[in-house]
Amino acid sequence: MSDITEGVFPPIVTPFDDDGEVDYESLADNVDRLERNGVSGITSCGSTGERSTLRPQEHRDVIEFTVEHASTPVIAGTGSSSTWEAIELTQHAANVGADAAMVHAPYYSAPSDDDVVRHYREVANAAEIPILLYNYPAAFGFNLAPDVVVELAAHPNVVGIKDSLGDLRQIHELIRRTEETDFDVISGWDSLAWPAINAGATGLIGISGNVFPGALAELVAAARDGDRETASEIHREVIALEDALVVKNPQITVKAALAYMGHAPANVRAPQYELDPDQREQVVAAVDAFRSG
Secondary structure (H helix, E strand, C coil): CCCCCCEECCECCCCECCCCCECHHHHHHHHHHHHHCCCCCEEECCCCCCHHHCCHHHHHHHHHHHHHHCCCCEEEECCCCCHHHHHHHHHHHHHCCCCEEEEECCCCCCCCHHHHHHHHHHHHHHCCCCEEEEECHHHHCCCCCHHHHHHHHCCCCEEEEEECCCCHHHHHHHHHHCCCCCCEEEECCHHHHHHHHHHCCCEECCCHHHHCHHHHHHHHHHHHHCCHHHHHHHHHHHHHHHHHHCCCCHHHHHHHHHHHHCCCCCCCCCCCCCCCHHHHHHHHHHHHHCCCC
16 A cells, blocks of 8 residues: 555546636646645546547646646556557656556557556556556446456556446455555545445545545545444435536536536536536536535
């Protein structure tokens, strides 16, 4: 366990102004807000950070800006379908001071399990910072099989995985099969944080932490301390919030929630498009309801 796998590391949004350019003032304000509310660190340029619509130089600039502004550890999203580009992005993140890199599985080329292992090994061999695997089948088109993860967990520079499959059985299996290895499992879904930590997971990189970071930090702390009453109460509220945040892609819904709360613009980049009125109403209602009782 390390300081980049233990706790809450929200995958921060990348705010855009009305002209569609990166809004660095809002980005700084959001980093400050998350840190004031007790997060363990920041995840920059993950899926929720709209990494897929950032220009190559913007990607590097956003990571560098976040590292320079944050006072907590920063995990930089440096994945790519190209092994060469993933290596380059990870080396850049290390050079600007990121504490770790989160490298998503290489989609599009339909790699075999052996190809995926070779891809990650090449990135990990070239990296000067620890590597987190990132499994998100809904976005990447395939699941990082437990056999693949266990094989990669043996690499000294691969320290953990953000698992966003949404299957607690796989989280249990990964934890069980890597318990003798210096490798941690992090939940990618807020709704699974409590049961995952009960099973041995060490942290959370989930969308709800952008909206209510203090509550998610409290949830993870309660889960780790065995405070069942507190963890159960927040867990129930988080499920309802997460349900609203997945009515459309979280990149869009999280920004809508933050805009409603006055924290960041709702602007997104195509092919993402803002919520329709009914979807926005669901998000707003969930924000208003969260912890209202």
